[in-house]
Amino acid sequence: xxxxxxxxxxxxxxxxxxxxxxxxxxxxxxxxxxxxxxxxxxxxxxxxxxxxxxxxxxxxxxxxxxxxxxxxxxxxxxxxxxxxxxxxxxxxxxxxxxxxxxxxxxxxxxxxxxxxxxxxxxxxxxxxxxxxxxxxxxxxxxxxxxxxxxxxxxxxxxxxxxxxxxxxxxxxxxxxxxxxxxxxxxxxxxxxxxxxxxxxxxxxxxxxxxxxxxxxxxx
Amino acid sequence: xxxxxxxxxxxxxxxxxxxxxxxxxxxxxxxxxxxxxxxxxxxxxxxxxxxxxxxxxxxxxxxxxxxxxxxxxxxxxxxxxxxxxxxxxxxxxxxxxxxxxxxxxxxxxxxxxxxxxxxxxxxxxxxxxxxxxxxxxxxxxxxxxxxxxxxxxxxxxxxxxxxxxxxxxxxx
Numbered sequence: 001x002x003x004x005x006x007x008x009x010x011x012x013x014x015x016x017x018x019x020x021x022x023x024x025x026x027x028x029x030x031x032x033x034x035x036x037x038x039x040x041x042x043x044x045x046x047x048x049x050x051x052x053x054x055x056x057x058x059x060x061x062x063x064x065x066x067x068x069x070x071x072x073x074x075x076x077x078x079x080x081x082x083x084x085x086x087x088x089x090x091x092x093x094x095x096x097x098x099x100x101x102x103x104x105x106x107x108x109x110x111x112x113x114x115x116x117x118x119x120x121x122x123x124x125x126x127x128x129x130x131x132x133x134x135x136x137x138x139x140x141x142x143x144x145x146x147x148x149x150x151x152x153x154x155x156x157x158x159x160x161x162x163x164x165x166x167x168x169x170x171x172x173x174x175x176x177x178x179x180x181x182x183x184x185x186x187x188x189x190x191x192x193x194x195x196x197x198x199x200x201x202x203x204x205x206x207x208x209x210x211x212x213x214x215x216x217x218x219x
Numbered sequence: 220x221x222x223x224x225x226x227x228x229x230x231x232x233x234x235x236x237x238x239x240x241x242x243x244x245x246x247x248x249x250x251x252x253x254x255x256x257x258x259x260x261x262x263x264x265x266x267x268x269x270x271x272x273x274x275x276x277x278x279x280x281x282x283x284x285x286x287x288x289x290x291x292x293x294x295x296x297x298x299x300x301x302x303x304x305x306x307x308x309x310x311x312x313x314x315x316x317x318x319x320x321x322x323x324x325x326x327x328x329x330x331x332x333x334x335x336x337x338x339x340x341x342x343x344x345x346x347x348x349x350x351x352x353x354x355x356x357x358x359x360x361x362x363x364x365x366x367x368x369x370x371x372x373x374x375x376x377x378x379x380x381x382x383x384x385x386x387x388x389x390x391x
Contacts, residue, residue: 151248
């Protein structure tokens with residue numbers, strides 16, 4: 001395990017950070033003729049890139065703790081992903097539920113940051129709640145796909161691809177984020193195991209975002 | 220390391236569940252679409268059958284009316300015309316008035332016979348026009364059939380058979 005941390009962990013970390021360049025650069029090509037969904041997803045990719053850049057900058061500047069970035073990033077991520085569902089799902093009740101969930105999630109995130117886990121700790125509970133809500137939204141989208149049966153080729157639907165990505169990414173990272181603070185309290189390497197899982201899934205999700213942008217540009 | 224045991228156990232399980240769910244969604248959606256297509260095909264086939272039955276009934280009715288007009292009314296009129304010829308032939312020394320009336324009646328009878336023939340031809344089903352009269356019950360009499368088959372062998376085309384039969388029907 002020590003060999004992995006010494007040799008491959010840094011490479012994995014850089015690969016995960018740089019993988020966001022794939023959807024970021026591809027997205028630039030069709031940004032001018034992009035629809036609302038495309039622009040929302042591109043904003044999401046841009047947010048990921050900015051947060052990655054900020055993380056590396058804080059390390060470069062030598063700050064002790066940059067976990068506050070996660071407290072900033074999670075609500076923005078949740079808002080942008082749910083907004084893409086808001087655009088795609090035309091049902092009034094679902095849209096109303098999405099608006100309410102964003103408001104409640106924002107309150108929960110702020111409460112957790114200032115009165116819960118604290119800004120210097122990973123926002124595990126917020127991340128778990130976000131995962132649960134986004135997985136629920138992905139399942140709602142699948143249910144609507146069954147109900148409407150208006151899509152013959154599911155792999156051509158950007159929201160279906162995004163829902164698959166969300167399902168895998170958030171199902172995979174939930175436990176890693178939940179255990180992160182406890183693992184970090186024991187040792188840095190324990191926390192790195194959690195982060196390694198997250199990095200692998202980050203690379204996967206960035207590739208999914210590339211595919212989603214490709215599909216969304218054709219709508 | 221024990222603290223990470225739940226992470227190492229639950230994460231793969233959740234990933235497998237997520238993948239399984241996606242595979243299920245894709246396969247189930249495909250099955251639903253196939254089922255939907257089958258339902259559409261059945262509905263289309265049912266509609267086609269109803270349409271075909273309606274058209275068949277309509278054509279049968281047209282054929283019956285045309286046959287009645289052609290065979291019964293037409294032959295009755297021809298008989299009337301024949302009787303008129305016999306009647307006028309038996310009257311000797313007819314006056315100009317009688318001659319004029321006779322000519323007028325013959326002319327009117329010819330017009331009526333022509334109209335009956337035209338109406339009966341017009342009533343023939345569209346399918347018969349397209350497929351040719353030879354495919355229909357309107358076959359030539361037995362004495363003409365050998366000539367008809369010789370012609371069809373010689374011409375070898377549906378069009379010639381059709382035009383021949385049309386000509387025969389007009390002359391009969």
